[in-house]
Amino acid sequence: MTAHSHPDLTQILAELRRPKLLVRAARFGLRDYNRARDLKRLMRRNEAPRPVSALIELIAQEAELEMLRKNGEAGYSLTRHIEILIAVMAEARLVRIMAATPKSTDLSAT
Template identity: 40%
Template sequence: MPAAAALTRPATESTPNTPGTRRPRLLITAARHGMDDYRRQRDLPRLIGPGIPKADVTEVLAALEERMETARRANDPGWSCLRHVEVLIALLSERALRAE
Protein backbone atom coordinates (compact mmCIF):
# COMPACT_ATOMS: atom_id res chain seq x y z
CA MET A 1 0.00 0.00 0.00
CA PRO A 2 1.42 3.41 -0.89
CA ALA A 3 2.36 5.63 2.05
CA ALA A 4 -0.23 8.27 1.07
CA ALA A 5 -3.03 5.69 1.11
CA ALA A 6 -1.99 4.51 4.58
CA LEU A 7 -2.31 8.05 5.89
CA THR A 8 -5.83 8.54 4.56
CA ARG A 9 -7.32 5.36 6.01
CA PRO A 10 -7.84 5.29 9.76
CA ALA A 11 -6.68 2.17 11.56
CA THR A 12 -9.67 0.19 12.79
CA GLU A 13 -10.19 -2.56 15.30
CA SER A 14 -13.11 -4.79 16.20
CA THR A 15 -14.80 -4.19 19.49
CA PRO A 16 -14.66 -7.28 21.70
CA ASN A 17 -17.70 -9.57 21.60
CA THR A 18 -19.12 -7.80 18.54
CA PRO A 19 -17.71 -9.46 15.44
CA GLY A 20 -17.81 -7.32 12.35
CA THR A 21 -18.13 -4.05 14.27
CA ARG A 22 -15.16 -1.86 13.42
CA ARG A 23 -14.09 1.23 15.34
CA PRO A 24 -11.00 3.41 15.04
CA ARG A 25 -8.12 1.84 16.93
CA LEU A 26 -7.55 5.04 18.88
CA LEU A 27 -11.10 4.93 20.33
CA ILE A 28 -10.74 1.29 21.38
CA THR A 29 -7.26 1.81 22.83
CA ALA A 30 -8.42 4.83 24.83
CA ALA A 31 -11.41 2.85 26.13
CA ARG A 32 -9.24 -0.09 27.15
CA HIS A 33 -6.92 2.22 29.09
CA GLY A 34 -9.91 3.74 30.88
CA MET A 35 -11.38 0.42 31.98
CA ASP A 36 -9.26 0.35 35.16
CA ASP A 37 -10.96 3.53 36.41
CA TYR A 38 -14.51 2.43 35.58
CA ARG A 39 -16.88 2.48 38.56
CA ARG A 40 -20.39 1.19 37.88
CA GLN A 41 -22.15 3.21 40.64
CA ARG A 42 -20.51 6.45 39.57
CA ASP A 43 -20.41 6.10 35.79
CA LEU A 44 -23.60 4.30 34.71
CA PRO A 45 -26.13 6.82 36.06
CA ARG A 46 -24.19 9.63 34.40
CA LEU A 47 -24.10 7.83 31.05
CA ILE A 48 -27.51 6.19 30.79
CA GLY A 49 -29.53 7.50 33.71
CA PRO A 50 -30.83 5.76 36.82
CA GLY A 51 -33.20 2.83 36.90
CA ILE A 52 -31.83 0.61 34.13
CA PRO A 53 -31.91 -3.05 35.29
CA LYS A 54 -28.46 -4.64 35.40
CA ALA A 55 -29.51 -7.22 32.82
CA ASP A 56 -30.25 -4.51 30.24
CA VAL A 57 -27.16 -2.35 30.79
CA THR A 58 -25.02 -3.80 27.99
CA GLU A 59 -27.88 -3.57 25.49
CA VAL A 60 -28.55 0.07 26.41
CA LEU A 61 -24.83 0.92 26.21
CA ALA A 62 -24.45 -0.91 22.89
CA ALA A 63 -27.38 1.03 21.39
CA LEU A 64 -25.99 4.32 22.71
CA GLU A 65 -22.54 3.54 21.32
CA GLU A 66 -24.02 2.61 17.94
CA ARG A 67 -25.80 5.99 17.76
CA MET A 68 -22.53 7.71 18.65
CA GLU A 69 -20.67 5.78 15.97
CA THR A 70 -23.31 6.75 13.40
CA ALA A 71 -22.90 10.41 14.41
CA ARG A 72 -19.10 10.11 14.19
CA ARG A 73 -19.22 8.64 10.70
CA ALA A 74 -21.66 11.35 9.59
CA ASN A 75 -19.34 14.08 10.91
CA ASP A 76 -22.18 15.27 13.15
CA PRO A 77 -21.04 18.42 15.00
CA GLY A 78 -22.83 17.14 18.12
CA TRP A 79 -20.60 14.05 18.33
CA SER A 80 -18.25 14.10 21.32
CA CYS A 81 -15.07 12.03 21.26
CA LEU A 82 -14.86 12.17 25.06
CA ARG A 83 -18.43 10.95 25.51
CA HIS A 84 -17.91 8.21 22.92
CA VAL A 85 -14.82 6.95 24.78
CA GLU A 86 -16.73 7.07 28.10
CA VAL A 87 -19.53 4.95 26.64
CA LEU A 88 -17.01 2.50 25.15
CA ILE A 89 -15.26 2.22 28.54
CA ALA A 90 -18.58 1.39 30.19
CA LEU A 91 -19.58 -1.04 27.44
CA LEU A 92 -16.28 -2.94 27.46
CA SER A 93 -16.19 -2.97 31.29
CA GLU A 94 -19.76 -4.26 31.58
CA ARG A 95 -19.07 -6.98 29.03
CA ALA A 96 -15.94 -7.97 30.96
CA LEU A 97 -17.95 -8.10 34.21
CA ARG A 98 -20.63 -10.20 32.53
CA ALA A 99 -17.99 -12.64 31.21
CA GLU A 100 -16.59 -13.29 34.71
Protein backbone atom coordinates in the same frame (compact mmCIF):
# COMPACT_ATOMS: atom_id res chain seq x y z
CA MET B 1 -31.28 -12.51 32.76
CA THR B 2 -27.99 -14.06 31.64
CA ALA B 3 -25.74 -13.68 28.66
CA HIS B 4 -27.30 -16.88 27.38
CA SER B 5 -30.61 -15.00 27.03
CA HIS B 6 -28.98 -12.77 24.42
CA PRO B 7 -26.58 -14.80 22.27
CA ASP B 8 -26.68 -12.00 19.70
CA LEU B 9 -24.83 -9.72 22.16
CA THR B 10 -21.69 -11.82 21.78
CA GLN B 11 -21.94 -11.59 18.01
CA ILE B 12 -22.63 -7.84 18.07
CA LEU B 13 -19.58 -7.24 20.26
CA ALA B 14 -17.40 -9.53 18.15
CA GLU B 15 -18.37 -7.63 14.99
CA LEU B 16 -17.85 -4.17 16.49
CA ARG B 17 -15.21 -2.35 14.44
CA ARG B 18 -14.01 1.04 15.65
CA PRO B 19 -10.89 3.13 15.03
CA LYS B 20 -7.87 1.79 16.93
CA LEU B 21 -7.26 5.07 18.73
CA LEU B 22 -10.84 5.13 20.03
CA VAL B 23 -10.56 1.54 21.28
CA ARG B 24 -7.14 2.18 22.82
CA ALA B 25 -8.47 5.22 24.70
CA ALA B 26 -11.41 3.17 26.01
CA ARG B 27 -9.13 0.32 27.13
CA PHE B 28 -6.93 2.82 28.92
CA GLY B 29 -9.97 4.20 30.76
CA LEU B 30 -11.19 0.76 31.88
CA ARG B 31 -8.97 0.79 34.96
CA ASP B 32 -10.80 3.84 36.33
CA TYR B 33 -14.32 2.59 35.53
CA ASN B 34 -16.57 2.54 38.57
CA ARG B 35 -19.88 0.87 37.76
CA ALA B 36 -21.82 2.43 40.65
CA ARG B 37 -20.66 5.93 39.76
CA ASP B 38 -20.19 5.89 36.00
CA LEU B 39 -23.03 3.72 34.74
CA LYS B 40 -25.75 5.77 36.46
CA ARG B 41 -24.30 8.97 35.03
CA LEU B 42 -23.82 7.61 31.52
CA MET B 43 -27.28 6.08 31.39
CA ARG B 44 -28.87 9.04 33.16
CA ARG B 45 -30.56 6.88 35.81
CA ASN B 46 -30.82 6.82 39.58
CA GLU B 47 -29.87 3.15 39.75
CA ALA B 48 -27.58 1.09 37.57
CA PRO B 49 -29.47 -1.57 35.61
CA ARG B 50 -28.47 -5.23 35.54
CA PRO B 51 -25.39 -5.93 33.40
CA VAL B 52 -27.19 -7.48 30.40
CA SER B 53 -29.78 -4.69 30.31
CA ALA B 54 -27.05 -2.09 30.66
CA LEU B 55 -25.02 -3.69 27.88
CA ILE B 56 -27.98 -3.73 25.49
CA GLU B 57 -28.66 -0.05 26.11
CA LEU B 58 -24.98 0.90 25.95
CA ILE B 59 -24.55 -0.89 22.61
CA ALA B 60 -27.47 1.12 21.24
CA GLN B 61 -26.02 4.39 22.55
CA GLU B 62 -22.60 3.54 21.12
CA ALA B 63 -24.11 2.75 17.70
CA GLU B 64 -25.80 6.15 17.71
CA LEU B 65 -22.52 7.87 18.61
CA GLU B 66 -20.71 5.93 15.87
CA MET B 67 -23.28 7.09 13.32
CA LEU B 68 -22.82 10.71 14.47
CA ARG B 69 -19.03 10.31 14.27
CA LYS B 70 -19.10 8.83 10.77
CA ASN B 71 -21.48 11.52 9.53
CA GLY B 72 -19.39 14.32 11.03
CA GLU B 73 -22.36 15.60 13.00
CA ALA B 74 -21.89 18.67 15.20
CA GLY B 75 -23.57 16.92 18.13
CA TYR B 76 -20.91 14.19 18.26
CA SER B 77 -18.93 14.01 21.50
CA LEU B 78 -15.63 12.11 21.39
CA THR B 79 -15.46 12.14 25.18
CA ARG B 80 -18.91 10.61 25.55
CA HIS B 81 -18.11 8.03 22.87
CA ILE B 82 -15.00 6.93 24.78
CA GLU B 83 -16.94 6.83 28.06
CA ILE B 84 -19.67 4.70 26.49
CA LEU B 85 -17.07 2.35 24.97
CA ILE B 86 -15.42 1.99 28.38
CA ALA B 87 -18.79 1.06 29.88
CA VAL B 88 -19.51 -1.39 27.03
CA MET B 89 -16.18 -3.13 27.62
CA ALA B 90 -16.66 -3.25 31.39
CA GLU B 91 -20.25 -4.46 31.23
CA ALA B 92 -19.40 -7.08 28.59
CA ARG B 93 -16.66 -8.39 30.87
CA LEU B 94 -19.10 -8.49 33.80
CA VAL B 95 -21.71 -10.35 31.71
CA ARG B 96 -19.06 -12.91 30.67
CA ILE B 97 -17.98 -13.40 34.30
CA MET B 98 -21.58 -13.81 35.43
CA ALA B 99 -22.29 -16.32 32.65
CA ALA B 100 -19.21 -18.35 33.63
CA THR B 101 -20.01 -18.34 37.35
CA PRO B 102 -22.10 -21.33 38.42
CA LYS B 103 -25.17 -20.38 40.40
CA SER B 104 -25.38 -22.64 43.44
CA THR B 105 -28.58 -22.59 45.43
CA ASP B 106 -27.47 -25.31 47.84
CA LEU B 107 -24.66 -23.92 49.97
CA SER B 108 -24.72 -26.93 52.29
CA ALA B 109 -23.10 -29.06 49.56
CA THR B 110 -19.79 -27.20 49.93
